[in-house]
């Protein structure tokens with residue numbers, strides 16, 4: 001949880017000497033669908049586009065959220081793919097795979113995006129298109145439990161978000177259009193709030209710079225058959241990338257300059273979404289996704305860009321980035337409308353888990369003191385201004401209310417930056433993390449009930465860590481939460497592993513692992529929260545072996561960690 005500014009990534013190596021911290025802190029910076037025979041059919045009228053044919057289920061298009069589900073008679077035959085005879089897409093449009101997300105009690109969002117030519121705008125005709133979705137109890141699709149048509153709107157990059165209403169259990173889903181059938185995904189809904197639930201298994205992960213490494217960790221996630229994945233941001237990186245493979249340790253290249261426009265963001269997401277391991281991870285279970293900074297621009301804060309020269313056009317850039325994020329994620333949210341886009345939300349998993357999903361970027365005050373990298377100076381007075389915020393007033397109030405009213409055995413806060421106090425001799429090493437927003441952090445910590453079991457899930461920092469969150473004095477006060485910091489899926493580490501022991505010596509840090517990439521596999525029961533830190537030996541070689549660094553356990557009622 002050693003905080004090293006991402007700006008270090010951009011500015012190269014930095015060496016720090018203070019007390020014991022003398023080490024060098026190194027900077028760093030499917031299968032496709034298959035054509036099938038289809039029944040010629042005339043294009044449907046607009047009125048029929050939201051039609052649903054379901055026995056156990058129904059659905060609404062997220063772009064028209066709140067529409068009441070319609071239910072057809074149980075004996076109705078599934079519809080044939082719509083408008084297929086009229087469409088000649090020229091190539092398989094399902095190049096970006098399928099995904100599902102935001103599992104609720106009886107609901108889950110099914111996602112795909114049509115893109116026969118994914119890296120150059122998608123390659124779709126300018127028209128909206130009807131897409132058939134199908135849900136089945138097994139992957140043969142011999143029996144269709146639910147199906148319907150929805151619109152892939154050109155205005156949203158021909159992305160598809162179907163909010164399917166499904167009975168409890170696991171389901172398989174796919175999409176069909178123009179004679180093509182998508183890959184198959186597996187998904188599930190959540191148990192109802194308060195429903196007795198004996199276990200949930202999920203991954204937390206973040207930071208998957210395409211250039212830095214292969215997504216071996218995603219293949220491992222897919223193999224685990226988890227209930228869901230919580231993705232904590234930096235799903236894609238906006239930066240330049242005309243690097244030659246091998247240069248700066250890159251294994252593959254973005255191939256274009258930094259992305260700033262709607263079409264450029266779409267092409268960048270499409271590049272990432274083309275990865276077979278990432279597609280497998282999405283297809284294996286539903287995801288709960290939030291964003292961090294790189295989905296727009298490194299270290300942006302609200303409407304303040306990293307590079308002041310971009311200020312005049314940054315609002316427009318952010319609006320484009322937010323829309324394209326929505327287009328590419330299986331989120332149970334309507335598309336953004338205007339400059340702001342509310343994505344913080346909550347989830348529940350029976351009586352076992354309440355989950356708050358935060359947005360730490362859209363509403364935050366600009367990083368204090370000029371956002372210095374690894375400054376050992378005392379923080380400037382601005383840092384402690386009570387009005388400074390990472391979440392914004394509305395989201396902070398929403399979170400505090402959620403923490404006060406939750407009833408599940410465990411409550412988790414899924415968010416981006418390191419939450420615990422990791423200041424060193426009073427110096428804030430990274431103003432982008434919660435150390436740079438101490439007043440708001442104190443309000444949240446003070447609101448945590450020591451009698452509840454709270455887990456903070458963190459990404460962003462590109463190394464693994466585990467620690468204790470206390471009210472009052474660091475190392476001494478009452479423990480009110482544990483923090484579990486996932487390392488990155490592939491993004492390069494920024495701290496030299498030689499300083500591991502120094503970082504571990506910071507009070508309340510239980511452990512850090514600075515060298516490897518991976519994710520955390522959480523197994524949660526009423527008695528204990530177990531966090532298995534799964535890591536890949538190297539992301540520089542395809543399919544390198546995975547290993548378990550350590551497993552940390554928080555026994556219910558303790559808000560502290562032990563090594564299993």
Ligand code: FE
Pocket residue numbers: 206207208234294460461462488491
């Ligand atoms: Fe990152």
Ligand code: CA
Pocket residue numbers: 233234292293294460
């Ligand atoms: Ca980040």
